[in-house]
Amino acid sequence: MIAFSDAYNLVLSYSQNYGEENVSLKKAVGRVLAEDIHADRDFPPFDRATKDGIAINYDAIENGRKSFNIKAVIAAGQKTYPFLEQENCVEIMTGAVVPIEADTVVMYEDIGVEHEIATINTLAKRGQNIHYKGSDQKKGELVLNKDTRITAAEIGVLASVGKATVKVKKLPGIAVISTGNELVEVEEHPLPHQIRKSNSYTLYAALQKENIEPLLLHLSDDKDMIRQKLSYVIQEMDVVLMSGGVSKGKFDFIPKVLGELGVKNVFHGVLQRPGKPFWFGMHEDSNTVIFSFPGNPISTFANYYIYFKPWLLHSLGLPLPEVEVSLEEPISIKGSLTRFLGVKTRWENGILKARFVKDNGSGDLTSLARSDGFIKLIPREQPYNTDEKVSFISTRTLV
Amino acid sequence: MIAFSDAYNLVLSYSQNYGEENVSLKKAVGRVLAEDIHADRDFPPFDRATKDGIAINYDAIENGRKSFNIKAVIAAGQKTYPFLEQENCVEIMTGAVVPIEADTVVMYEDIGVEHEIATINTLAKRGQNIHYKGSDQKKGELVLNKDTRITAAEIGVLASVGKATVKVKKLPGIAVISTGNELVEVEEHPLPHQIRKSNSYTLYAALQKENIEPLLLHLSDDKDMIRQKLSYVIQEMDVVLMSGGVSKGKFDFIPKVLGELGVKNVFHGVLQRPGKPFWFGMHEDSNTVIFSFPGNPISTFANYYIYFKPWLLHSLGLPLPEVEVSLEEPISIKGSLTRFLGVKTRWENGILKARFVKDNGSGDLTSLARSDGFIKLIPREQPYNTDEKVSFISTRTLV
Numbered sequence: 001m002i003a004f005s006d007a008y009n010l011v012l013s014y015s016q017n018y019g020e021e022n023v024s025l026k027k028a029v030g031r032v033l034a035e036d037i038h039a040d041r042d043f044p045p046f047d048r049a050t051k052d053g054i055a056i057n058y059d060a061i062e063n064g065r066k067s068f069n070i071k072a073v074i075a076a077g078q079k080t081y082p083f084l085e086q087e088n089c090v091e092i093m094t095g096a097v098v099p100i101e102a103d104t105v106v107m108y109e110d111i112g113v114e115h116e117i118a119t120i121n122t123l124a125k126r127g128q129n130i131h132y133k134g135s136d137q138k139k140g141e142l143v144l145n146k147d148t149r150i151t152a153a154e155i156g157v158l159a160s161v162g163k164a165t166v167k168v169k170k171l172p173g174i175a176v177i178s179t180g181n182e183l184v185e186v187e188e189h190p191l192p193h194q195i196r197k198s199n200s201y202t203l204y205a206a207l208q209k210e211n212i213e214p215l216l217l218h219l220s221d222d223k224d225m226i227r228q229k230l231s232y233v234i235q236e237m238d239v240v241l242m243s244g245g246v247s248k249g250k251f252d253f254i255p256k257v258l259g260e261l262g263v264k265n266v267f268h269g270v271l272q273r274p275g276k277p278f279w280f281g282m283h284e285d286s287n288t289v290i291f292s293f294p295g296n297p298i299s300t301f302a303n304y305y306i307y308f309k310p311w312l313l314h315s316l317g318l319p320l321p322e323v324e325v326s327l328e329e330p331i332s333i334k335g336s337l338t339r340f341l342g343v344k345t346r347w348e349n350g351i352l353k354a355r356f357v358k359d360n361g362s363g364d365l366t367s368l369a370r371s372d373g374f375i376k377l378i379p380r381e382q383p384y385n386t387d388e389k390v391s392f393i394s395t396r397t398l399v
Numbered sequence: 400m401i402a403f404s405d406a407y408n409l410v411l412s413y414s415q416n417y418g419e420e421n422v423s424l425k426k427a428v429g430r431v432l433a434e435d436i437h438a439d440r441d442f443p444p445f446d447r448a449t450k451d452g453i454a455i456n457y458d459a460i461e462n463g464r465k466s467f468n469i470k471a472v473i474a475a476g477q478k479t480y481p482f483l484e485q486e487n488c489v490e491i492m493t494g495a496v497v498p499i500e501a502d503t504v505v506m507y508e509d510i511g512v513e514h515e516i517a518t519i520n521t522l523a524k525r526g527q528n529i530h531y532k533g534s535d536q537k538k539g540e541l542v543l544n545k546d547t548r549i550t551a552a553e554i555g556v557l558a559s560v561g562k563a564t565v566k567v568k569k570l571p572g573i574a575v576i577s578t579g580n581e582l583v584e585v586e587e588h589p590l591p592h593q594i595r596k597s598n599s600y601t602l603y604a605a606l607q608k609e610n611i612e613p614l615l616l617h618l619s620d621d622k623d624m625i626r627q628k629l630s631y632v633i634q635e636m637d638v639v640l641m642s643g644g645v646s647k648g649k650f651d652f653i654p655k656v657l658g659e660l661g662v663k664n665v666f667h668g669v670l671q672r673p674g675k676p677f678w679f680g681m682h683e684d685s686n687t688v689i690f691s692f693p694g695n696p697i698s699t700f701a702n703y704y705i706y707f708k709p710w711l712l713h714s715l716g717l718p719l720p721e722v723e724v725s726l727e728e729p730i731s732i733k734g735s736l737t738r739f740l741g742v743k744t745r746w747e748n749g750i751l752k753a754r755f756v757k758d759n760g761s762g763d764l765t766s767l768a769r770s771d772g773f774i775k776l777i778p779r780e781q782p783y784n785t786d787e788k789v790s791f792i793s794t795r796t797l798v
Contacts, residue, residue: 025600026600026603028604029608030607041589043764045591073649075620076620077579077582077592077593080592093648094648094694095579095643095694097592136763136764136765137763137765144768150604151604152604156601156700156767157765157767157768158600159585159600160594160595160597160696160764161595162588164584164585181475181477182475182476185563186558186563187563188561190440192444192496193445193477193479194476195443195494195559196558198555201424201558202554202555203551205551206551209429209551221474250474250492251474251475295493295494297555297559322746323746324746325749326749347721347722350723350751350788351749351750363443363530363535364442364535365552365555365556366536366542366543369553389749392798396548396551396552397796397798398797399722399797
């Protein structure tokens with residue numbers, strides 16, 4: 001049995017790099033950039049009108065001119081007008097290229113037009129309503145860093161610089177394994193002594209949020225079958241997430257079989273609640289990482305977020321979130337275990353406040369559905385006080 | 400031109416209900432429940448051992464007994480042992496059914512076994528290590544509410560109660576339309592007066608996060624083609640998200656065509672920056688809602704999160720998040736426009752702090768990639784102060 005912080009650091013020390021792959025831009029959201037992205041041209045690529053109106057040379061205004069002959073209408077996506085003289089102007093649309101001799105755009109609202117002559121009826125400022133070439137980025141400039149999570153904002157930048165395919169971090173192939181003869185499928189009517197699988201579906205859903213579609217497998221309490229299936233997934237997958245089968249019961253063959261298959265037991269058992277009988281191992285030959293969570297649904301759920309998710313973020317080169325919440329009530333914890341308590345949060349005045357969600361410590365799944373995440377409480381003599389800030393592990397999107 | 404709060408309330412007043420549909424449990428994550436979920440049996444469904452050990456009747460201990468004949472080994476998923484007498488016990492595994500005559504489980508760590516006789520060597524407590532039938536939920540009890548966003552935690556509950564298919568809110572069918580002859584595809588090499596499409600991809604990515612796969616269309620500045628395509632999408636889709644084409648230029652046919660097609664213009668222009676020339680309309684006959692955003696990438700991006708996302712959440716029956724952040728520096732805003740400023744956030748002591756991200760007000764997409772969202776600043780004479788709490792609209796997952 002090891003301390004929580006040791007277990008946590010050990011798990012992170014087994015982070016892996018799964019390399020890179022190219023995906024189309026439309027599939028890139030949620031993934032992690034595996035390349036620096038540079039501007040492939042100046043942005044904007046030309047002096048761009050930001051209003052609809054007329055383009056003129058401001059020198060003309062300084063020379064006392066107010067009226068201009070309209071020589072052309074330049075729409076966005078057209079070549080611009082060449083050789084604009086000072087007495088002339090072009091009508092220009094938002095997004096169009098400002099003629100080289102022009103330096104000022106006056107909006108339609110500020111001009112009158114009669115007989116192809118535009119007359120300016122307000123004060124203009126030199127350079128107004130033009131977004132100058134290269135003023136956002138120069139060609140070659142770094143616009144996105146490697147190791148960035150791609151959201152809608154990054155997709156816009158990638159599209160602008162022509163990245164129809166993007167190099168992203170490869171995600172690990174994951175097997176989710178349920179164990180236990182008491183488990184039946186969701187669509188079945190369980191007998192009185194049976195229950196339906198839930199941990200596999202919970203892990204499946206959590207992994208979907210990470211763009212991972214895991215392989216789902218079930219192991220009955222049959223040692224030969226367990227050996228055969230585990231041997232297969234250790235060879236074929238990068239990560240195994242298991243629930244159940246690692247306590248001390250007569251039918252808990254799994255730790256033994258994992259050992260026989262050459263999986264190194266990094267640790268078994270952590271001074272924490274829930275999730276104490278967590279088994280973590282590594283198959284060095286095939287580079288497979290094995291998270292074997294206790295079968296209790298709250299334990300599996302908590303350990304996924306406590307250990308697996310930081311491990312995944314770290315493996316992908318992403319920073320680990322460090323969020324604190326403010327307690328709405330005092331909490332006393334007894335004993336020497338690091339505790340993870342389900343909490344419901346709410347915002348008040350820019351502060352994320354957390355209130356303990358009652359569960360009976362038993363594996364009541366609805367308590368998870370009533371929680372937004374877990375607070376982490378390190379054992380100590382004095383109670384945790386109201387308004388004290390404690391570490392928070394989110395299990396749903398709050399902001 | 401209308402005030403921001405009027406525009407916002409008008410948009411929300413056009414929220415729609417798109418009905419319900421059944422999806423498989425594996426596709427339900429991220430969707431919104433359209434039914435209340437009740438326990439289909441007691442949870443747990445039987446008196447369940449929570450430790451591996453022996454099951455006994457505590458009366459025997461009160462009568463002075465310490466040793467028990469082992470009559471059987473009950474694994475999880477097996478029928479339990481009938482008619483357990485006081486001098487006997489069964490070995491029982493975690494998850495197995497405790498015999499009806501037993502009321503206490505003593506773990507292996509606290510017993511010795513010799514010649515099929517188990518001897519207890521610690522103090523036991525009546526009822527320990529048993530998770531009693533129905534102690535989490537009674538059959539028929541409400542376990543999940545309608546109008547709940549389904550996350551991994553809800554998936555676990557749904558699996559437990561046998562919901563292999565789940566009734567969820569239907570999502571609107573959405574067309575994302577780019578406009579403007581200056582736009583070319585991402586994979587093309589634009590001519591000097593052209594730029595690549597980015598708004599469509601940004602909206603596409605943002606909608607993917609909502610489980611929506613939109614139809615992507617492009618409109619060139621050709622009135623007949625615009626009429627033909629818009630007429631189709633208004634008939635076939637529930638929502639149209641458009642970018643560009645609604646300012647006052649000579650080639651901005653779209654508002655006119657929308658009018659000819661029977662779309663009611665609810666408003667055009669909002670006293671806000673960015674995103675002022677926002678056009679919002681409704682085709683009453685076909686119940687199609689039209690968000691026509693200005694073409695500037697920052698305007699489209701901001702208005703998606705300012706208007707469309709709350710509209711979508713409201714349409715799905717979800718609460719609208721109300722998050723405030725604490726300013727890291729004072730900000731003065733001038734004029735009468737409601738301002739939305741890109742900010743980078745960080746956590747400090749349970750408080751989400753925000754620092755203004757510089758952009759040149761031009762449509763610089765990289766400023767969005769450097770931001771976590773927008774703060775909303777209502778116009779006022781005094782500057783906003785350091786540590787003042789202001790409303791925040793998140794554009795990426797922060798917690």
